[in-house]
Amino acid sequence: MSTAHALAVDDAAPGDDAAHADGGHHEHAHGLTDLGYVKVAIFLAVLTGMEVSLTYVHIGAFFMPILLILMVVKFVTVVSYFMHLKFDNKIFSWLFYSGLILALGVYLAALCTFQFFAGN
């Protein structure tokens, strides 16, 4: 249902003013229940716990990648569920993720040029 949502907008019958007149939102139908949000929060809390405990055990080479993966999972979870991006119109995802990916791209590339210099 979430992917079809973008199209749902113009499926609404002409003259179907009710939802609009009272300031209602078509977004209503989406998202989680309050209980669902609590579950997501517990999931996030557990991940945070894992992150922190990782810094106390020494697992060598896997440390960095695992931390980064946990970070990305937390990030995406908050964005998708708390910020409703998963349920919302995909224009929002485009806007946000294009900024995010662009930022990742240019800044990583810039940091790389400092590395290349060191190896020169």
Added chain:
Amino acid sequence: MTTNQTRHRRWALPLAGFGALVVLSGCAKDAPQDTWQPAGDNARKIDNLQQPVFMIAGLVLVIVAAVVGYCVFKFRDKGQAIPQQSHGKPALEIALTIIPALILVGIGIPTVNTLFKLAKTSDTQCVVNVTGQQWWWEYDYPVQDGCGGISAPIVTSGQLVIPAGQKVLLRISSRDVIHSYWIPKLNGKRDAVPGRVQTLRLQADQPGIYAGQCTEFCGLSHAYMRMEAVSLDAAGFKSWVENQLAPYEAPAAGSTASQGEALFVSQCSRCHQVNGILGADGTPVISRPDKYVYSGAVPNLTNLMTRTTFAGAAYDLMTQDCKTALWNTPSAQFSAKYLEGVSPECLDTVQLRQWLRNAPAKKPMYADPAKLVETGGKYRGMPNLGLTEDQIDKLISYLTERK
């Protein structure tokens, strides 16, 4: 205006800029910083790369201008019917994208190729450390077997002296802001970035003198931060090195120059080093430019008169005629001519006197003591020392002996 006239100008004018470039760029004879007249291997590599690129660019322009010109001429409103409302031809679009793409691939491959050749450092034969600061360049030659052998460090400024034909490696850095080292006839630029040491290959085929200019904006006197690269044949370079390392000769006691030496010790030595100079108490005088100048360095004046220019190669120590003659000396005689230094008949102290009278008035520098709060009281450049004409005379006669 008639359509005919318009048409003519339309054709002529847009082409004027680029046409002028192609046709007339060869007209400034011997512009000393011409990038199209390489005098060494590295610059030649660049030139070989860019010549075809310029040709291609020129050709593309001619084609575009021709087609636009044709349209302007052919499809001008002469009362014809409203044309078909056609929205484009994808096949044409794609073809006209692929052709430029192929051209660019053709340009890209040699570009990358040349780039890596120019970045190579492993095959160089001679190393010079080049340090930029506001607003002059310091060259220091580390002890090495390269360059025909250098047995003790040499520090000089303004003119970079290198052995002809050798692959020289410059190790470039800066003491304050970013500068950029550029001798157009020998290679492209490399920025002098404080905190980094960057390399640049330099090689001159023939003995001669090559102009350069600091090309990264570096503050007030950026325009006056010039340099010259001097290439000498092997024997010439050897004697240049020997002269640089020769022991200090104090002026004859009682001469004007000797009075100048004393003045130098009292007035100048706190900043300027002259290797081997002794103080009144007979101990060697070591300058402390770091205490007075923000970059922490000041030109070494030991062999001032072996160079023909001073203060960032912005001013001359010899007359214009002598200077022109030196620059035009054929390469076979050049080394000998240069090693004469500033000969007595060529000596022109006018500019040097002006310098000593009031340096910041000659070259824009931060030397007003009232305005040095931000730099902790340190100068950026040489201050006005308030010397009397008599003192200047003495200093000049001392300095002109620094050969």
Added chain:
Amino acid sequence: MAISERPSVPALAGNGGSAYVTPSSSMGVFRRPVSTTGWRSWVFTVDHKKLGIMYGVVAMTFFVIGGCEALLIRLQLAAPNNKVLSAGAYNQMFTMHATTMVFLFVMPMAAAFANYLVPLQIGARDVAFPRLNAFGFWCFLFGGIFLNTSWFLGGASDSGWFAYAPNTSVAFSPSHGVDFWALGLQITGIASLTGAINLIVTVLNMRAPGMSLMKMPIFTWMILVVQFLLLFAIPVITVALFLLSFQRNFGAAFFSVEKGADPLLWQHLFWIFGHPEVYILVLPAFGIVSEVLPVFSKKPLFGYKFVVFSGAAIGFLGWGVWAHHMFASGLGPVSVAVFSVATMAIALPTGVKIVNWTMTLWGGKLSFTTAMLFATGLIIEFTIGGLSGVTHAVSPSDTQQTDTYYIVAHFHYVLFGGAVFGLFAGFYYWWPKVFGKLLNERLGKWNFWLMVIGMNLTFGPMHILGLQGQPRRMQVWTDFRAGEGFFNLAFWNRVASVGSFVLALGILFFLINVLYTAKKAEIAPLDPWDARSLEWMTTSPPKEHNFDAIPHVHELDEFFHRKYEEDEATGEIRQIATYEDIMAEEMAHADKHFHMPSPSYWPIILALGLPIVAYGIIFQRILAVGGAVVILLAMFGWSLEPSVADESDYEPPTDGGTTKELATLG
């Protein structure tokens, strides 16, 4: 005003229509501004058209200022060892020349066109956030004034427009110039960022019924791409400027080399912004000529889709090439190779545009009005600049070219021959739309030809100067290094200086034309050029509510298709309606109520807080606190005040007569 009743006078008679307004209060204290005439109607306006005109007037003023700075530069360089400007004054001059031209002329002038035309082109009654729009304009104006007051408060910035660290540190640039520069650009940056968000929302959300993205006028498309570039590029320069301000004003170490800082950090940040910026400057001009060429060729834009996609592609690729400004900085060969190749790739989408413009001319019915002359001129002049750009992309060659006049030639060809020519084409084309009068074509021809001759005389020789080794940003050059012969560097420097005055004369003709038109010229017909897009389907100048009835769109070039029809059999193009018919038709179906945004005090007050903070940071911290209080108060006032005056003030719309909804917070 809160609402415009449907005009009682015939719509074709121009601006007007009676309007009544009931003020509602702001923050419980002030009455909302209601004037529809006099200075108040401008200062508190949120009308995108008024703001557009204000952007234009201010930007033009800055153009003259920046141009006079350029003339001083050229005077100084007209002769060897010249003494028109001291080294310090010269450095300030080129820094402020570039800053003014880029940030206070081309960008806001593009904003002027975008503000005025985008809502009209998409059939909207205003932008999505009208108050935000007003706020953006005031930020630009105050930021620009703030920047220029530095001349009188100890000297302007003297570090060049890309202000490389560490030359911008206090030790190397002890005057307050760089502080003014950093904070001033920060303020104008706010204008760009809010403008970007506003226009993107407007284009996405407020199009007339039937106007799908692929039926949008090409100018609106290019503006959309530019706004995305701004949206993502402005925060990068914001970071850079913050680091710089913290360095200078709060003792941070970001560019203190003695503490281990790497000066290349600044260069990366600046150019990550700076390269997208150059496309921000030129794409609006591309949009303008893409409107002008079809109209005066009587053909649709050739390959509309390709032009749209290539615009987007330029916008996208523009993010991956910034380090071509750093080929001599010492990035290492691998990085240089990557950026060199990426830079070359940008020639492709740009080439697509050149090809499509040329093919639009091909087979057309061309009439060379001044607007058309500028548009055609752009094709050639921009190509010259673009091609020299490709020669820079060849990185080994660029190490010879960088920081010489060859670069100066490149960017003036693309900026003047591209961006500025495009804007001038726009002036001539849309003048009758905005002011209801046609600019004089005779003066226009003088204007154009003097500018073409002038620009080629000024910037053409710079190619030669640069390739012969004259570096840029040099207060003086010497005869000794000018070479021998008659056509030496001294000659070309003189030609460039003379050329710049020819250029100035050309621009003077434009200013004369404006005055002349304002005084003399007759009222223009409503569709003087036989145009193709929606903005011409209303009165000139448009009424406050833009359209009596929001048009329904069926085609790209809707207006043209309402006027002309292709005969199925013969393929002949036939006129089926005159613009009078079409407008009368629209009038007949005019909406009854217009739901228009109301004027507000808050945008200007909020914007005024910003320079106060900035002066405070430079001179007296307590002033900054005062500015912050102004800002906070204005924000509260703003959020409590509805964008459209209270419901009680007007009869809420009941039918499809409203425009697309305006943002509540906008």
Added chain:
Amino acid sequence: MADTALDSPATAGHDDHAAGHATSTGLSNNKLAMWMFLGSECLLFGGLISTYMLYRGRHEGSPTPSQLYNIPLTSISSFVLLMSSLTMVLAVSAAQRRDDRNTTTWLTVTALLGATFVGAQVFEFTEFVHEGLGFTTNLFGSSFFTLTGFHGVHVTVGIIMLMALVGIISRSKFPGDKAEVVEMIGLYWHFVDIVWIIIFTLVYLIPS
């Protein structure tokens, strides 16, 4: 490329009111603007984070990052901020049910959690200064305080917005659609939280 969502309503015909919002996409102007702003903020924080990453090892004259960081404290404050995202989303959900009382309660709790976070940050900053790391000490100091300070300012601005919102809602003086404004501020708040998720990992957990 043309996204159907962008195009379709426009072709739907005469009635603009068909969708939740009378806009071409049917999406709210405010929300669209907020998402765009957040996309733009990615480049702002990206720049600050990159500056920190480049400079974090340059800490001459001060203790090293791993000596300074108090992981337990920061973990707790990170957790607090994370949970404020939960309370924020509950506020949004209440607002969408038009339940003003719960909305204001959850908003208040969110603001309090945010304030706790900022408090911990202020405490942390003073500790660091005590131990010899100031804003001007070295590159690590400048970039650390700038990055975390920018984030802290964002949280503070968020708190002000939340409190203003509470005030406005309880006095029911509200222009426009309440739930939507709560949702917008919520988006901002969550964004500030996800930025901290990154900072927490990159700055605190991965030692230099």
